[in-house]
Amino acid sequence: MALVTIGDVRRAATRISEHVVRTPLIPCARLSDALGLRVLIKPENLQNTASFKVRGALNTMLTWQENGTLPEGVVGYSAGNHAAAVAYAGQRLGVKVIIAMPSNAVESKVINVRRYGGEIVFTDDLLGTCEELAARHGFPALLPFNLPEVIAGQGTVGLEIAEDHPGVDAVIVPVGGGGLISGIGAAVTALSPATRVIGVEPEISNALALALRHGEVRNLDPVRPTIADGLAAPRAGEHTLENALRYVDEMATVSEDAITAAWADMADATKLIVEPAAVVGLAALQTGAVTFPPGSTVVLVASGGNADLVKLSQVPRSTSG
């Protein structure tokens, strides 16, 4: 095992550049006014496949291609965004993709995987089914977060933030298995050491905090379903734990109710269609789980946009309109 470095992230950025959207940083006046901060959104819902996951999947497959080890097919497991990302990368590079996804996956995520030619196996045992698929087909697993190449790919989000707006006070990152925050941490810590890298998890699905607390990866027990389906990792990974120990300054958690409220508020204030996983950072600011001095410049990484629009439109509104 080895820490992911800024060099790894820079090489990933070069590798994937022609296949991804270099998403902008968008200031949001309404959230800034409401929170007394300067809020910038990193809208990875505008990314190809509508999630940052495509960065890590592409970096992994392109690295394999460079090394002459690109397989005929890959397997994986995912709530849906990693699945679509692998399917997207596979379609571009001519690699067959078979992914284990939960039986209750969000419909727009299922459609998204199939859009890029990915084959889905629905299951209630993601890790077991993924292993079984790997054995049956003889394909390697392209894991959703616990691979150095995946972490380096997701780190390009942090590289872009640091390039576009050097010296922000904090970057707040949704955390599932910890791949995104590990990569962002590697980039931001190197380029902007004073910037705080803060991870936010659902209270009921806090696999990385559990690993950090014990200094080793532990299974969540019980595994509980969160509205932030994209963050429902049953355990962190050895690589993400190692990187998070080095690069993450602070972790926080938010309740399901806080995520739901933030979901509607984010859509309303930013006019971005985001999924619940993407708003845990906003929820942390709204609930005071994470605080800053007034006027601080804070980046919220809006990780993805594969949401159920009917459900989003039905969240009871505050009076903000």
Place this chain on the structure above:
Amino acid sequence: MALVTIGDVRRAATRISEHVVRTPLIPCARLSDALGLRVLIKPENLQNTASFKVRGALNTMLTWQENGTLPEGVVGYSAGNHAAAVAYAGQRLGVKVIIAMPSNAVESKVINVRRYGGEIVFTDDLLGTCEELAARHGFPALLPFNLPEVIAGQGTVGLEIAEDHPGVDAVIVPVGGGGLISGIGAAVTALSPATRVIGVEPEISNALALALRHGEVRNLDPVRPTIADGLAAPRAGEHTLENALRYVDEMATVSEDAITAAWADMADATKLIVEPAAVVGLAALQTGAVTFPPGSTVVLVASGGNADLVKLSQVPRSTSG
């Protein structure tokens, strides 16, 4: 009367820069693949007040301030986005704002105007009520499109497009009264003469095409309500007609059904919350009302995002998901 020039637009850009979001150009792979074009979105739904209108309103009030003629209050009329824009500008500069709006205005637009302290007078006679308010209060009217300062302000959208991506094949612009396309035309024609400037109107609300056809401003008769409420101008203006005659290469229209379908498709493919007015350009591409050689680079100006999310979520979907 006089044409708006690139100099007017550049001065507007300087004047308003600290009050507006410099919106990015976002490539959309899904729309590009579906249409066989390279589609870039100019997402003015991410603008302050969630519409481009704030550019023209600010440029007008700031020009008045420079000239020492900033009034105590202003009146106006609007489907809602210009109203919020004037309220936003008025709140920043300490100017009272009273706006005539239609009785059936979209609720999120009503909330948006009040968010910035604007006073609304609901009416079914927008122009008459606006004149009456001006007379009663002794305030000047800040018109929604037929003012050179407003046109120059909206033109900053075109300036940013030309700066960020020189030499696109076309810019496709939603048209109501013609302020946005006049300003964009002034900027793009000067900076990128080969770029086609194309306006799209609802079939049932085509005030600018009517004026262009007759060489003079004519009232739509009857005035018919369109789902693209932001484009429901009952007539174009003398200034917008003059500028459109010079700067607009092509006009097209789209049906209500085509706008409705494009509304859902745009949200789904781009993950932007846009209002129906913002998608008439996509509708024109989808229906073949506007065509290009394969691979052409086309900018769609997504003019605003003040939409009814419940209605958007209820639009019957094609199978695209």
